[in-house]
Amino acid sequence: MPPAPGAVPGPSRPGAPAESAAESTRRLRRVPPEPVPSRPLPPQAPLWGAGQRPYVTFADPEGYDDERARPRPLGRRTRSQAVAAAVCLVLGAGLLTGAVTGSWLADDPGDDGRPGTFAAAGELWHSAPVDDLFPPTVDGRGAGPGGADRTWTRIAVAPDSGCAHAFDPLLREALAPAGCARLLRATYTDATRSHVTTVGLLFTKADAAAMTALADRFARQDLGVRTDLMPLPYAAEHTLAAGFGAHQRASWTVSVLTDAPVVVYAVSGWADGREVGDPQPAAAAMRADATTDVAQAGLGHEAQGLADRVERRLRKNAEPATEQPS
Template identity: 75%
Template sequence: MTFGQPEGYDAHARPRPLGGRLGPQAVAAAVCLVLGMGLVTGAVTGSWLAGDSGDGGERSAFTEAAELWHSVPVDELFPPTVQGQGAGPGSADRTWTRIAVAPDGDCAKALDPLLDKVLAPVGCRRLLRATYADATRSHVTTVGLLFTRGDAAAMTALKARFEKEHLAERTDLVPLPYARKGTVAEGFGARQRAAWTVSVLTDAPVVVYAVSGWADGRTVDTPEPAGRALESGADSAPAQAGLGHEARGLADRVERALRKNVGPPTEQPS
């Protein structure tokens, strides 16, 4: 038994087959629809295969920077000798010699508890530290690279908080130095901290800091932020000794060394 084509009715109520051929306009519309869907699907597929997300370059550089702590030799992050042209008082040149490198590790016992709490929102993936002496071996400075677990948004938020609350100037948030026995920094402890600087980067998950003091182990009642010690007319003992220049100059050079190993910088060194 077979069935005929189903019937419908035309404008004059006369029976007509429903399975007839499409008119030219309907065919053209169908072809355009198929072609349009093909173009859209092809574009989406091509973008997905290429990994094109619009801001992939920036995100890739940020991700690359997060891995530098174990992919770049220590001599590139903390050069054995650092030249600081114009970095001293009165734009005098400075030369720093590395005298100790701390084993890389987490932030446990390497930061004061309060500073550790302030940095907690971005976490601590790895902390790298090195201590330098100036050419006269009368000043010592510890510089640190704290690699965080935070993303770009978290680092931006942390930087904004540091600026809004002036956290880099609080004397209860001074980074700890790294001292090693048998070096001129052997007596460089918490009570010897004289000047410091802290910089939160936003194009890399890194906090750069430096803290300086005298190599003879003298204590300091009130450490001074490097920025304040560099101000014209500053007459504190750390300012007069140029320890603000020591901290700021070394932190700046180490930050530059870090940036050489990642994509084009979007920030100026601190």
């Protein structure tokens, strides 16, 4: 109930000053806060004993491994974290390598619009000088039997041509799925002029997938070591290889590339035109325990060594077409 007119209300709680009659409302007066009783703080044990100095350590801070709150240093990795980091690193490197390899095989153009290495290699038959693919002299360091050095000298270069009469029928049939864009051949002799070797580059019309399928077929069916699938030599008239025909073939090798639309092959024989009744693939003739005349003469090394170096020249000439200028 409101106070009676003229009455002066008393204080609302102890300690508040009395209101005067001039005050119209209590809300305009400032009322001091009610004192809060103080409670003493509990005694705190000393951090170290009397006469002792504190020991400060700069060890790694601790975290917690799991819900059981077992401490572990935050600056160290657990075994599982280290393994996970290593796996991520390997996967990342694999993805990067796969991307580079995919760009090579898929013939992706570079950032500047130039063709990929696969396509660039396929154009070398008409863009590269003959001396870049078939040098006048080829150094075969360590290419002979027992790691002996070899040197081959070019004695003939065949005009670039198709493949109609360049292979025996069975080999032509085996290579047919890849097609024939152009065939380049050259014949070399060794430093003693005792042997002759024809090396060839068959530029196909196939893409990377078709070349991979052809290479798989050659490997799976051992087509590269069958005597009925030997390449034919190039016997240039008025040269040391004039008598190098089909019956003079002694050793050979055939390599189907998967990073270029090219089949690299080589076939070797004696320079004196002798016939060979038992030719031997280069891989077999190069074995240390091989005792045939072909193997003892090093004709397997002649074919394989020259084919390997011409293949390297092919790759070297294909790479600059996709390199970025420095």
